[in-house]
Amino acid sequence: MSIPAQPVIKCESVYKIFGDNAVKMLKQSGGKVDTASLLEAGCVIGVNNASFEVHKGEMLVVMGLSGSGKSTLLRCISRLIDTTAGDIFIDGEDLLAMNAKELINIRRNKMGMVFQSFALLPHKTVLENIALPLQAKGMSTNDSMDRAMDMVNLVELTGCENDFPRQLSGGQQQRVGIARSLAVEPDIWFLDEPFSALDPLIRREMQDEFLRLQSSLNKTILFVTHDFDEALRLADRIAIMKDGVIEQIDTPANIVLNPATEYVAKFTRGVPRERVLSCQTIMGKYDASAEMSDITVSEDAIVETVAESVLTEQKPVAVIDAENKIVGVLNRSTVIHVLFGEANSMPVNN
Structure with a gap:
C-alpha cells in the first residue's frame, strides 16, 4: 500500500474574521460562525472554516463572486494577512509559527506571487523588472540578467527585453509579471485574478500561455478568479466559495455534473459538459x-x-x-x- 505524498499546502479549520471582537466572537461561537451575529458585533467574515490540501504539481482554482473570501484565503495561505484561527502548513512546516526571518526566507525561496496589478517599475526595462527579485536575493547583476533573459524567452517576449512597460500591451505587461515571479523558481505559485484586467482576446491568449508554462514547469498553484469559464479551463480542482465558506471543492467534471449545493449549481447551469x-x-x-x-x-x-x-x-x-x-x-x-x-x-x- 502506497503512502500518500505529503501535501504542499495544508489548511485545517482556517478562519479569518475582520473586526476588533473577532477572536472573542469566534471562541463564543464554538466554530459555528453565525454571519448575522458577527455583523451585529462589527465583524466581517473573510474565511469560514476552510480545510483542504493541495499536492505537488496540482492547480487549485479558488473562485467565487466579489466578497466571497477567495482573495482573503490566498492572502492567509501566503501570510500576507494573519488568520484568526486554524493551521496552515507548507511542505509540512507550520507557516503560522514562523518568525519574520523564516517567513521572508520561505517567500523568497518557495513562493511566487502574481496579482491583478502588474506592479512593474516604469523606469526599468523588461529585463530589469524581471531581474529585480533575484538581485534582492543577492544574485549578481550579470547572473540575474542572464536568468531574467531565460524568463523572457520562456514567456515568449524575446525582442522586448529592453522595452519599458509603457511600450508594452496589457498582455505583454502581464507576461513580464509572470516572468518576474517565475525567476526565483518558486515551488508554490499564488495568482490572484492575474488576467481579469485584460481584454477577452488577450485574456484567452494568456490562459493558453499559462497552460503552456504549467505543462513544462509543473508548479503547485493556487489561482484565484471570479470567472467560472476560466476556472473550468485551467483547474485540476476547483474550490467554490460563498461568504467565506468553501461550498464545494472537486474536479471540474464533478462540479459540472454533480454540484453539491444550489449555489454551486448556479455556476454550472448552461455549461456545455x-x-x-x-x-x-x-x-x-x-x-x-x-x-x-x-x-x-x-x-x-x-x-x-x-x-x-x-x-x-x-x-x-x-x-x-x-x-x-x-x-x-x-x-x-x-x-x-x-x-x-x-x-x-x-x-x-x-
Missing part, C-alpha cells in the same frame, strides 16, 4: 475481446474535440494514455449522453 469533460472521466472499461475501431483518442482529450470522430464510428473507440496503452473505451452512446443527457445521470470516473 462536452467542453469540460475529458475522455478519461466518461470512458468505459476496456474488453480485450471486443472488436475496436481503428481510431484512438487520448485520455486527456476534451470530449468536444473528439465527439465528431467517435460519433462516426460504429465500433468502440480505444482511449489511450501517454504511453499509448489502452485504458478504456468510448462508445457512440456515451458521447450522445454527454451531449444530450441529463447532467445528474452522467457517471464520472474519478
Whole structure:
C-alpha cells in the first residue's frame, strides 16, 4: 500500500474574521460562525472554516463572486494577512509559527506571487523588472540578467527585453509579471485574478500561455478568479466559495455534473459538459475481446474535440494514455449522453 505524498499546502479549520471582537466572537461561537451575529458585533467574515490540501504539481482554482473570501484565503495561505484561527502548513512546516526571518526566507525561496496589478517599475526595462527579485536575493547583476533573459524567452517576449512597460500591451505587461515571479523558481505559485484586467482576446491568449508554462514547469498553484469559464479551463480542482465558506471543492467534471449545493449549481447551469469533460472521466472499461475501431483518442482529450470522430464510428473507440496503452473505451452512446443527457445521470470516473 502506497503512502500518500505529503501535501504542499495544508489548511485545517482556517478562519479569518475582520473586526476588533473577532477572536472573542469566534471562541463564543464554538466554530459555528453565525454571519448575522458577527455583523451585529462589527465583524466581517473573510474565511469560514476552510480545510483542504493541495499536492505537488496540482492547480487549485479558488473562485467565487466579489466578497466571497477567495482573495482573503490566498492572502492567509501566503501570510500576507494573519488568520484568526486554524493551521496552515507548507511542505509540512507550520507557516503560522514562523518568525519574520523564516517567513521572508520561505517567500523568497518557495513562493511566487502574481496579482491583478502588474506592479512593474516604469523606469526599468523588461529585463530589469524581471531581474529585480533575484538581485534582492543577492544574485549578481550579470547572473540575474542572464536568468531574467531565460524568463523572457520562456514567456515568449524575446525582442522586448529592453522595452519599458509603457511600450508594452496589457498582455505583454502581464507576461513580464509572470516572468518576474517565475525567476526565483518558486515551488508554490499564488495568482490572484492575474488576467481579469485584460481584454477577452488577450485574456484567452494568456490562459493558453499559462497552460503552456504549467505543462513544462509543473508548479503547485493556487489561482484565484471570479470567472467560472476560466476556472473550468485551467483547474485540476476547483474550490467554490460563498461568504467565506468553501461550498464545494472537486474536479471540474464533478462540479459540472454533480454540484453539491444550489449555489454551486448556479455556476454550472448552461455549461456545455462536452467542453469540460475529458475522455478519461466518461470512458468505459476496456474488453480485450471486443472488436475496436481503428481510431484512438487520448485520455486527456476534451470530449468536444473528439465527439465528431467517435460519433462516426460504429465500433468502440480505444482511449489511450501517454504511453499509448489502452485504458478504456468510448462508445457512440456515451458521447450522445454527454451531449444530450441529463447532467445528474452522467457517471464520472474519478
